[in-house]
Amino acid sequence: MTYLSMGIRCKIGILLYRGCQVLATLCVCLGTVQAVTTESTCQADWPAWQSFKSGFINEGGRVVDGSTPRKQTVSEGQAYALFFALVANDRKTFDKILQWTENNLANGDLTSHLPAWLWGRRDDGNWGVLDSNPASDADLWIVYALGEAGRLWGERRFVALSSLLANRILREETADLPGLGSTLLPAPRGFQTGKKTWRLNPSYLPMQLMDWLSNRSPDSAWQRISESSQRILLESAPQGFSPDWTVYEDSKGFQIDRTGKEKGAGGYNAIRVYLWAGMLAPDAPARPQLLTAFAPMASFIARHGYPPESINITTGEANGPGPSGFSAALLPFLAAREDSATLQGQQDRLTARPLRPGAYYEQALSLFAHGWMEGRYQFTKNGSLLPSWQKSCNSASSRLPSH
Amino acid sequence: MWEAKDRPDLARVMLEKLLTIESNPEVLFMLGSIELRTGNIKLAGEYLRRLEQHYPQNPNTLGLRSLYRVNTTEKQALANARLMARAGNTKEAAKIMRQLFPEAPPPGEVGLEYYQLVSNTAKDQQTAKSALDKLYRDTGEARYRLAWLKLQSNQGNKQTILQGYESLAAAPDVNRQKLRESWWAAINRLAAAPATLPWVRRYLKEFPNDQNAIEYLAELQQLHEKALRIANDPAVRARQTGIVFLEQGQLENAQRELQNSLAKRPNDPKVLGNIGLLRLRQGVTKKAKGWFQRAARAEPGSNKWRGLIRTANFWSQMKQADELLEAGKLAEAQKSVRQALSIEPNNADGFALLGNILARGQNLAGAEPLYREALRRDAGNTSAMRGLIELLSRNGRRDEAQTLIAEFRQNNPKEANRFNESQASLLRDEAEAFISAHSPSHALLALETAVQLAPRDAWIRYDLANLYGNLGLQTLSRRVMAEGVALTPNDPSMNYAYALVLTAQEREIEALQRLARIPLSTRSSAMNELETRTWIKLRIRQATKLQAGGRRDEAIRMLLLAEQRAADKPKCDQTSVRRLV
Numbered sequence: 001m002t003y004l005s006m007g008i009r010c011k012i013g014i015l016l017y018r019g020c021q022v023l024a025t026l027c028v029c030l031g032t033v034q035a036v037t038t039e040s041t042c043q044a045d046w047p048a049w050q051s052f053k054s055g056f057i058n059e060g061g062r063v064v065d066g067s068t069p070r071k072q073t074v075s076e077g078q079a080y081a082l083f084f085a086l087v088a089n090d091r092k093t094f095d096k097i098l099q100w101t102e103n104n105l106a107n108g109d110l111t112s113h114l115p116a117w118l119w120g121r122r123d124d125g126n127w128g129v130l131d132s133n134p135a136s137d138a139d140l141w142i143v144y145a146l147g148e149a150g151r152l153w154g155e156r157r158f159v160a161l162s163s164l165l166a167n168r169i170l171r172e173e174t175a176d177l178p179g180l181g182s183t184l185l186p187a188p189r190g191f192q193t194g195k196k197t198w199r200l201n202p203s204y205l206p207m208q209l210m211d212w213l214s215n216r217s218p219d220s221a222w223q224r225i226s227e228s229s230q231r232i233l234l235e236s237a238p239q240g241f242s243p244d245w246t247v248y249e250d251s252k253g254f255q256i257d258r259t260g261k262e263k264g265a266g267g268y269n270a271i272r273v274y275l276w277a278g279m280l281a282p283d284a285p286a287r288p289q290l291l292t293a294f295a296p297m298a299s300f301i302a303r304h305g306y307p308p309e310s311i312n313i314t315t316g317e318a319n320g321p322g323p324s325g326f327s328a329a330l331l332p333f334l335a336a337r338e339d340s341a342t343l344q345g346q347q348d349r350l351t352a353r354p355l356r357p358g359a360y361y362e363q364a365l366s367l368f369a370h371g372w373m374e375g376r377y378q379f380t381k382n383g384s385l386l387p388s389w390q391k392s393c394n395s396a397s398s399r400l401p402s403h
Numbered sequence: 404m405w406e407a408k409d410r411p412d413l414a415r416v417m418l419e420k421l422l423t424i425e426s427n428p429e430v431l432f433m434l435g436s437i438e439l440r441t442g443n444i445k446l447a448g449e450y451l452r453r454l455e456q457h458y459p460q461n462p463n464t465l466g467l468r469s470l471y472r473v474n475t476t477e478k479q480a481l482a483n484a485r486l487m488a489r490a491g492n493t494k495e496a497a498k499i500m501r502q503l504f505p506e507a508p509p510p511g512e513v514g515l516e517y518y519q520l521v522s523n524t525a526k527d528q529q530t531a532k533s534a535l536d537k538l539y540r541d542t543g544e545a546r547y548r549l550a551w552l553k554l555q556s557n558q559g560n561k562q563t564i565l566q567g568y569e570s571l572a573a574a575p576d577v578n579r580q581k582l583r584e585s586w587w588a589a590i591n592r593l594a595a596a597p598a599t600l601p602w603v604r605r606y607l608k609e610f611p612n613d614q615n616a617i618e619y620l621a622e623l624q625q626l627h628e629k630a631l632r633i634a635n636d637p638a639v640r641a642r643q644t645g646i647v648f649l650e651q652g653q654l655e656n657a658q659r660e661l662q663n664s665l666a667k668r669p670n671d672p673k674v675l676g677n678i679g680l681l682r683l684r685q686g687v688t689k690k691a692k693g694w695f696q697r698a699a700r701a702e703p704g705s706n707k708w709r710g711l712i713r714t715a716n717f718w719s720q721m722k723q724a725d726e727l728l729e730a731g732k733l734a735e736a737q738k739s740v741r742q743a744l745s746i747e748p749n750n751a752d753g754f755a756l757l758g759n760i761l762a763r764g765q766n767l768a769g770a771e772p773l774y775r776e777a778l779r780r781d782a783g784n785t786s787a788m789r790g791l792i793e794l795l796s797r798n799g800r801r802d803e804a805q806t807l808i809a810e811f812r813q814n815n816p817k818e819a820n821r822f823n824e825s826q827a828s829l830l831r832d833e834a835e836a837f838i839s840a841h842s843p844s845h846a847l848l849a850l851e852t853a854v855q856l857a858p859r860d861a862w863i864r865y866d867l868a869n870l871y872g873n874l875g876l877q878t879l880s881r882r883v884m885a886e887g888v889a890l891t892p893n894d895p896s897m898n899y900a901y902a903l904v905l906t907a908q909e910r911e912i913e914a915l916q917r918l919a920r921i922p923l924s925t926r927s928s929a930m931n932e933l934e935t936r937t938w939i940k941l942r943i944r945q946a947t948k949l950q951a952g953g954r955r956d957e958a959i960r961m962l963l964l965a966e967q968r969a970a971d972k973p974k975c976d977q978t979s980v981r982r983l984v
Contacts, residue, residue: 102844109844111874156883157847160876167875 046376049088052367056360057081061096062104062119065360072120075105075134079141080364086149087377089389094149101142105129111164114139114172117187133187136173137204139165140184144209147216148385166213170221178250180231182224196250199257202242203269205229206276207286212383230286233273233293237266240296241313244269256314267310268361271322271329275365278332279372283381291337298334302342306349324355325362328369335373411437428454432463436511439474447471466509473513477503481513488520497521510538515550522554545577553585564589565602572609583610590616597627638667642674649681657681672702679711688719717746717753724756733764751781758790767794783811785821792825796832804829827857831866838870846870854883861887861896868904877908888917895921899930906933911941939965 056077057063063077078101085094102108105115114134121127143166150158172188177198184205185191191199210226217223236246236254243266245257256264266273274297277290296316301307307326308318327346334343355362371377377387418434421427435450451471454464473481480503487496497520500508508517518531532554539547552567568586571577590606593599603620610616633639645660658681664674679694692715699708720743727736737760744753758773771794777787788811795804808826812819830853837846850867857863864887871880884901891897898920905914918934942965949958 109842111844111847112841155851156879157851160847160871160874160879161844163876164874 046088046371048367048370049084049090051357052081052084052363053093055357055363057093057097059096061093061098061100063097063360067358067360068120070120070122070130072118072130073104074119075101075115075117075138076141077360077364078105078115079138079145080368082145082149083141084367084371086145086152086385087371087387089387091153098146110161114165114168114188115142133189134173135204136169136184136186137201139169139173140204140206140209140213143169144212144383144385147212152385152387152390166217166222170225174221174225177228177248179253180248181228182221183228183232183248184225193247193259194249198248199260200232200236200246200248201244201269202233202236202246203244203272203276205232206272207233207290208276208280208284208379208383210383211284211286211381215382230289233277233286233290237273237293237313239313239316240294241300241311241316242266242270242273242294242297243313262310264313265310265319266313267308267322271307271326271365274333275329275368278330278334278336279368279379280336281379281381284379284383285381287336291333294333295337297330298337298339298342301330301334301346302339305345307346323359323362324350324353325359325365328355328362328366331369332372411441426453426457428458428461428463431458432467435467436470436509439470440512444471444475447474466511469504469509470511470513473503484520485516488516493520497527507534510542512546514538515546518550519553528554545571545574546581548574549577549581549585552589561589561593562602565605569605569609583613587613587615590619595623595626597623597630599623600627636667638664638671642668642671642677646673646677649677649684652684654681654684670701672698672705672708675701676708676711679708679715683711683715683718686718686722688715688722691715692719713746717743717750720746721752721756724760728756728760728763731763733760736760749780751777751784752786753777754780755784755786755790758787758794762790762794767798770794783815783818783821788822789825792822792829796829801829801833823856824860827853827860827863830856831863834866834870843870843874859887859891859894859897861891861894861900864897865900865903868900869907872904872907880904881908892920895925895927895930899927899933902930902933902937906937906940909940909944911937911944915941935968935971939969942968 056065062073063081065072065074065077078097081097082094082101085091085097101115102110104119105117106113115138116129116132117135117138118131119127119129122130143162146158146165147162149155150160150162169184173185174182175185175192175198177183178196183198183200185198186201186204193199207226207230210222210229213222214220214226232246232248232254233242236243238254243257243264244262245260245264247255247257249255258264262269274294277287277294280287280290297307300311300316300318304318304321306321307330309320309322309326311318327349330346331343334346355366357363375388377385380386415434415437418430418437421430422434431450431454435447435454438444438447438450447467448471451464451467454461454467458464480499484496484499484503487493487499500517500520504517508514514534518535522528522531532551535547535551535554538544539551548567548571552564552571555564555567565586568582568589571582572579572586586606586609590599590602593602600620600623603616603623607613607616607620641660642664645657645664648654648657648660657677661674661678661681664671665678668674675694676698679691679698682688682691682694692712695708695712695715699705699712702708720739724736724739724743727733727739737757740753740757740760744750744757747753754773754777758770758777761767761770761773771791774787774791774794777784778791781787788807792804792807795801795807805826808822808829811822815821830849834846834849834853837843837849847867847870850863850870853863854860854867864883868880868883871877871883881904884897884904887897888894888901898917902914902917905911905917914937915934918930918937921930942961946958946961946965949955949961
């Protein structure tokens with residue numbers, strides 16, 4: 001199903017997005033869009049995924065950022081890759097990525113360790129964990145990918161690992177912040193910066209994942225995290241621009257993070273905030289507020305013809321155009337806002353300056369965005385994953401329990 | 404054509420007419436050969452001179468020259484060759500022929516004679532056949548085809564040859580006498596069986612007055628009717644049906660049919676022998692031997708039953724060895740196996756059983772080579788594979804065992820599932836090792852894989868369910884067992900294992916429901932104990948709830964029930980009951 005099937009009235013502008021030229025005439029005649037199933041086979045044919053694999057995932061299941069001096073791997077890369085493999089119905093690669101992650105980042109056992117966030121070549125030339133601190137954004141995506149893979153592929157063990165990791169996240173990566181409640185911290189260590197201050201990352205909090213976790217747990221722990229997450233997203237972006245990092249202070253609310261190198265601006269981290277928001281299901285509870293709150297970003301793009309690389313979230317001043325990957329990341333958001341002209345503009349920008357093949361992070365953003373735009377997957381109201389391959393393949397029981 | 408049909412006079416007239424129209428080397432050749440045949444040597448010589456004058460290198464010229472030769476200077480030689488041939492000295496005849504015609508023989512009857520004689524070696528035959536085939540294709544003359552068919556008689560598809568003769572019957576230029584002789588000879592090379600009937604009939608269509616054929620037809624028809632009678636004989640049919648059932652493994656049906664047949668045909672060796680095979684399949688080896696002996700007596704010339712008697716003896720010993728092994732009498736078991744192996748020294752199952760006996764006696768070092776011997780004789784032998792896999796697992800050489808299984812799968816893709824249970828066992832052991840090493844995630848993978856390989860094994864599931872339970876994943880734990888009872892709802896072990904898991908999760912009512920599905924006759928004492936324990940636990944829980952709700956009297960009644968039940972079963976622990984009263 002393309003995003004068009006989500007009940008959006010069709011307008012000619014929207015029709016022109018990639019992969020849907022055929023619909024153009026149809027839409028004009030019919031007035032509303034009917035659900036169009038993209039051709040799905042059991043081996044979901046996703047060329048962009050194949051490229052991503054050959055470009056960044058090695059035979060052993062490790063996602064390598066070759067541009068870094070230590071040829072490093074971050075848990076976020078593994079997490080995203082698991083998600084993409086699931087969307088592609090690529091079980092073999094999923095297994096390899098999982099195995100590498102478990103063996104190399106989690107001491108061989110994901111039931112008892114959160115994965116370390118950084119791995120690569122050490123100073124002495126050996127390869128191994130460079131920083132054993134986990135990263136909660138990766139951990140959340142791993143929990144999600146495992147849980148949904150377990151459901152879609154009928155694999156009990158994945159469901160088990162997902163549940164256990166989710167419990168561990170609650171135990172080790174959350175804290176009860178005064179005035180905010182139960183909150184997901186970026187990592188177990190290092191993010192309480194003072195007696196009453198915490199450093200937080202809004203892009204670590206995709207609401208669809210929060211919805212999913214809340215819906216699956218019998219207790220309300222994740223519900224509370226979900227609530228604080230939404231507040232973080234909205235309150236840390238008073239001018240409608242999300243910061244990479246924010247500082248929460250008891251009784252003072254959200255402050256600019258002056259200590260980090262981003263100096264409180266919104267850039268490489270924050271770009272994902274708009275991406276996650278754009279991909280929410282139309283009836284997802286948080287969606288309307290988020291789309292409205294970040295309208296200024298849409299306006300910026302409309303005005304300048306590009307998203308900013310880094311933007312001062314108070315003044316709205318940018319340092320210059322963001323890379324093409326940022327344009328890709330914003331496509332779902334613009335589509336969700338039905339901002340067809342701006343959407344078209346960013347698509348044109350991408351055509352004019354395609355992504356560099358070796359830019360790992362941008363390629364990942366693109367896979368998320370274009371995969372969604374092409375209808376290869378979508379999120380439901382309660383956060384479940386609906387991959388396009390599910391219809392054509394006899395997927396295993398979805399009656400598997402969540403815990 | 405007229406020449407072939409032995410009407411040289413007519414041939415001559417036609418050819419002379421042709422010659423007046425046009426001078427033609429072929430016509431000259433034919434006229435020349437006719438004159439030679441009818442003894443007009445001088446006239447033949449004139450035709451030859453004309454050919455040599457006008458067509459010096461022409462094959463017809465060369466052909467007529469050879470023919471002329473053998474009718475004049477080498478006439479005696481050709482006559483000798485013919486004499487030899489008639490006397491049966493084909494070798495000598497062929498030699499002379501080769502000397503007469505060092506290159507190719509002339510076309511026509513002499514050529515045919517040549518080919519018929521010079522076709523003793525395979526190479527010669529091949530040459531002759533090719534030459535005749537070419538001649539036939541070039542001229543279309545039936546006599547070449549007939550000669551070719553005759554040469555095929557020793558090899559080739561008999562039916563194609565017969566069809567060849569049949570079609571040749573329609574050729575206007577064929578020599579019917581020669582055709583008839585060859586065709587009849589070909590029919591006689593077929594078996595004297597009902598299948599030959601249609602060929603004789605077709606021959607009779609062409610030669611309806613052939614007395615030999617008429618008699619032969621009658622003979623075959625009689626055979627045919629007899630065979631039909633036999634085939635329709637219900638006792639024979641029963642025998643055949645019984646044999647088919649036996650081959651398909653439907654032993655009860657086979658038994659019924661073969662017994663039916665036996666009643667009418669008590670001395671039919673096939674019936675007797677197949678009942679023997681049935682008994683063998685049923686494991687009743689001594690009886691099997693008796694049947695084979697009867698079959699051997701009924702069919703004295705046959706070796707088949709002797710071989711089977713030996714097989715029956717072998718399995719008799721093996722069975723005895725098996726029973727002794729079960730009973731723990733290892734030394735005697737070994738003796739029996741060795742006796743079996745003396746009957747069939749190369750039997751892989753024998754080696755495997757010997758290996759099992761040694762393994763049981765803890766002599767793993769001795770057992771391993773025996774299993775490998777068995778596998779050398781019969782790669783993939785089930786008993787040997789199972790025994791070896793288990794031995795390797797016991798020795799902690801699980802990787803080797805996995806490799807063994809993987810290799811088998813690679814070499815036998817159609818039987819990939821044969822050793823699933825063995826592999827599941829291996830994985831279970833592996834999981835145990837992982838759990839001891841505090842690697843529950845790997846243990847999970849091993850056990851989930853094991854469950855996939857042996858989905859009906861209650862205790863592998865139980866291990867997995869326990870592991871999930873220990874990790875705090877109660878629902879998944881129950882799911883593992885629920886999946887199992889869905890597969891085998893009446894398996895006492897599966898229900899029992901499920902009940903154990905449920906009691907561990909303090910779901911006593913569900914556990915009791917599970918146990919209730921196990922018929923009393925198949926219950927073990929452990930199952931009954933579980934039931935009692937669970938029942939008591941349930942009552943205690945209910946009593947506690949009642950007491951908490953202020954319903955003290957009911958609580959006490961409940962506890963008294965529990966105590967009574969505990970008292971009934973002396974093994975049961977009554978302290979927990981007492982504590983609450």
